[in-house]
Amino acid sequence: MPRLVMKFGGTSVATVDRIRNVARHVKREIDAGYDVAVVVSAMSGKTNELVGWVRDASSLYDAKEYDVVVASGEQVTSGLLALALQEMGVKARSWQGWQIPIMTSEGHGSARIAAIDGTGILQGFTQNKEVAVVSGFQGIHQPTQRITTLGRGGSDTSAVALAAAIQAERCDIYTDVDGVYTTDPRIVPKARRLDKVSYEEMLEMASLGAKVLQVRSVELAMMHRVPTYVRSSFDDPAEPKLGTLICDEEDIMEQQVVTGIAYSRDEAQITLRNVADKPGIAASIFVPLAEANINVDMIIQVVSDDTTTTDLTFTVPTADYDRACAVLNEHKAEIQFKDLQGATDVVKVSAIGVGMRSHAGVAAKAFKALADKGINIRAITTSEIKFSVLIDSAYTELAVRTLHSLYGLDQA
Amino acid sequence: MPRLVMKFGGTSVATVDRIRNVARHVKREIDAGYDVAVVVSAMSGKTNELVGWVRDASSLYDAKEYDVVVASGEQVTSGLLALALQEMGVKARSWQGWQIPIMTSEGHGSARIAAIDGTGILQGFTQNKEVAVVSGFQGIHQPTQRITTLGRGGSDTSAVALAAAIQAERCDIYTDVDGVYTTDPRIVPKARRLDKVSYEEMLEMASLGAKVLQVRSVELAMMHRVPTYVRSSFDDPAEPKLGTLICDEEDIMEQQVVTGIAYSRDEAQITLRNVADKPGIAASIFVPLAEANINVDMIIQVVSDDTTTTDLTFTVPTADYDRACAVLNEHKAEIQFKDLQGATDVVKVSAIGVGMRSHAGVAAKAFKALADKGINIRAITTSEIKFSVLIDSAYTELAVRTLHSLYGLDQA
Structure with a gap:
């Protein structure tokens, strides 16, 4: 049977x-x-x-x-x-x-x-x-x-x-x-x-x-x-x-490009300002965090205003935020950052769909739509079948609804 | 250790x-x-x-x-x-x-x-x-x-x-x-x-x-x-x-004759009136009860008023009382009793003490003391180190207190 x-x-x-x-x-x-x-x-x-x-x-x-x-x-x-x-x-x-x-x-x-x-x-x-x-x-x-x-x-x-x-x-x-x-x-x-x-x-x-x-x-x-x-x-x-x-x-017979929109409030953002822009700097930050068993998710690096240093932004689970800040401050001497700025009032909004494999420009469409609503994107990650944006949590509902409509997921 | x-x-x-x-x-x-x-x-x-x-x-x-x-x-x-x-x-x-x-x-x-x-x-x-x-x-x-x-x-x-x-x-x-x-x-x-x-x-x-x-x-x-x-x-x-x-x-150094008085309300009395007084009659009653997994405790047999039959009284756990009555009524034809009388408002009061082994007349003293208080004894069982009496439950406290004093157990 x-x-x-x-x-x-x-x-x-x-x-x-x-x-x-x-x-x-x-x-x-x-x-x-x-x-x-x-x-x-x-x-x-x-x-x-x-x-x-x-x-x-x-x-x-x-x-x-x-x-x-x-x-x-x-x-x-x-x-x-x-x-x-x-x-x-x-x-x-x-x-x-x-x-x-x-x-x-x-x-x-x-x-x-x-x-x-x-x-x-x-x-x-x-x-x-x-x-x-x-x-x-x-x-x-x-x-x-x-x-x-x-x-x-x-x-x-x-x-x-x-x-x-x-x-x-x-x-x-x-x-x-x-x-x-x-x-x-x-x-x-x-x-x-x-x-x-x-x-x-x-x-x-x-x-x-x-x-x-x-x-x-x-x-x-x-x-x-x-x-x-x-x-x-x-x-x-x-x-x-x-x-x-x-x-x-x-x-699955009929496959959409995007299948669903997910969001997670379980993200906290950490930005290290004016980190010395030299080889090995990423390791000096992320190895101690890994040793403390803290998962780092989105990472974004931009040149600072003084052009000799860099600003590094990444996210950690909200539950690990305080611990991550402590670990980084402990290692401040090795990392040589000027300032640590954090934010816990952020949300990660993601679009998922196996159709992304065969369709180009799916994420780009989203960035434009969110910008049109005045939503600032703090960080982005993408993979083969999904992309995620980190935004202020106040815009959670607006962002999710915008993407849901954008990819044709709304109920008739 | x-x-x-x-x-x-x-x-x-x-x-x-x-x-x-x-x-x-x-x-x-x-x-x-x-x-x-x-x-x-x-x-x-x-x-x-x-x-x-x-x-x-x-x-x-x-x-x-x-x-x-x-x-x-x-x-x-x-x-x-x-x-x-x-x-x-x-x-x-x-x-x-x-x-x-x-x-x-x-x-x-x-x-x-x-x-x-x-x-x-x-x-x-x-x-x-x-x-x-x-x-x-x-x-x-x-x-x-x-x-x-x-x-x-x-x-x-x-x-x-x-x-x-x-x-x-x-x-x-x-x-x-x-x-x-x-x-x-x-x-x-x-x-x-x-x-x-x-x-x-x-x-x-x-x-x-x-x-x-x-x-x-x-x-x-x-x-x-x-x-x-x-x-x-x-x-x-x-x-x-x-x-x-x-x-x-x-x-145990100092041993009293009686060590304690116990009582149990978990007893119900069943009396079968005018049972034919012939060999094998006890088996016809107690075998069916045993087969129904009902424990019979005190048993007393007295000659009935008509002298050709006998009255049989015994106790069963209160929880099994209804079931015991049903079993007996089922077997009424074999047992040949005239009437089944039951009572659940009874209590078994017991005195326990290893000293009874070496002291005679311990129980007899109790029967007299209870009679003096006007307490009727419905049944008696004795063993080497204890005796029990079945009485109306209304007399529980009086009987327990009487025996407790009688055997010198009261606190100074």
Whole structure:
């Protein structure tokens, strides 16, 4: 029988009533002839409660014990969903990460899945005709036999990795939205749901700020070519509506030049004024930042007004901004900059589309349109299938709407 | 170094603040030179919440999934206590039942501990100098690799079994009372805390209604001769007060004839009137009840008024009363009784003391004292170190107080 992985997030399992609704979705797919593995998150709010207790108990924050406490949330949901399925006459059993096992690295709190042994789950399908209800977000580091977690949103990753391990036909990610949109509908009411989007585009969109899926889960889907369907868990289980299929580029018939517009407020700008313009200067700045584990994103270099020095602008994640400034000030003597100027009220707006590969001048069109609206571009980065501009955050909505219209993404 | 097991129940770990207080108790014993394993229950109220969800999710009640959901409560506490200890500079790690492992029978929901492998915990003591924080109440059925629970109050049992497995010098049970009393202080304000009580007496007291310890844990303590100390977790950790040591009879210097008075409202009386007085009649009544898994406790048989039949009175647990009546009525034809009369407003009052072995007439004294107060005795059972009387529940307090004074247990 074909296999299906279905994943339900925290809001979809927030109460026992909603868990029953999830069970109805599962039963529909069972009735349609699938062997089903369901991956569940903790009941919405539970993880925050558990994390709050951990923080209260210890400022030292041993990630091993953090994982023990937090992984309990998914354990509860998996048992309850198995029970709700049984109540509907569907055979089901729960699986914790250590039981399957889902083997991970030792990186407690943000472990990476190394391998999944699907044998037990597949035996459950063939021998017992039972649904596997799998606790998402968690695994085991086998050498130490300790519980690990994958970090926030890790249940998406659990689901896609499991789909690859049991060679599922598809991985359905049920969420509180009905798919992937051309951009954030809260900003652009004319945003459209995409029927299909390629792995590559989805990866860029997730990396550049679209919150519907975790970056890591899209990477895994792309690597293992797991067709991944984003859809709503709040639909009537008897009449499910359409969502967005993340799939191979070749499986998408009509391809737009630009598929979506993303934005991220999680960027802070740092400008170093009057840096000595000599070889090796970039290394003296970016090596210490890399050693401090700070990701530098956009970089722009312009000649200063005095022509013997240069001004260097780059962005870092907002969360690392204070730390980045401290690192740079520590190394001021080597770098020899005159002044450090920072800005956290900036936003990165990006346009993504595999069509950019074959169309020239796509970005240039955007620069002109933004300039026409009086929006100043602080920095630019481009790659094969996307470009990003850094602008003042006050212009976020205007910029996103402008680009959304510019590339013909507005709903008819 | 000598080893100590400390056990804290749900009210002692109800909040992160209280968990910190528990950590202080543990640190005191570490500073005193012990290697410590701590067994914890779920935060008070959590187990009820989880059980409520299970009941809501399914009326079918798969005990395997019940165990998955409910065992999560102890997992949370174990992680939080490990963190709180670390915060105080005490090395600690959590252990779930499946990690140790605590191997149990397959009786999900009320599994019995078969064996405990203490190797990992002992290695933690010697190699890492770390406290083992153990989730109580849970274990693993190894052939299926499924999580099991020991049933309500099972954490006491976990603690005593662990103490036996790691050959601890003592098992300290921290609870919301400061020890074992001569009787329930809510009924008899003159009740006294016992400094010591023998395993045998404690087993009878727990079986006969004293709620301070689970029967199974006392059985284990007696079987493995684990000195078990019942004490308060709400004392100032810096100045702990005395509790009650459950130990060998030989270690108790001054032995009273009667050590304690217990009572249990968990009894229901059934009287079958005019049963044919012929051989095999007892079997026709008690075999069907045994097959329905109903424990019959006190049995009394008297000749009926018509002299050719007999009246048979016995007690069953209140929870099984309705079921027992149904079983008996089903078998009415074989048993040939005329009438079934039941009473649930009865109570069993018991006096316990190893001194009864060497003193005659202890029970007789009680029958007279109760009769003098106008209390009618419905049934009597006696054994080597205790006797019990079944009376109308309206007389509970009067009977307990009367016996407590009669045997010289009142506080000076």
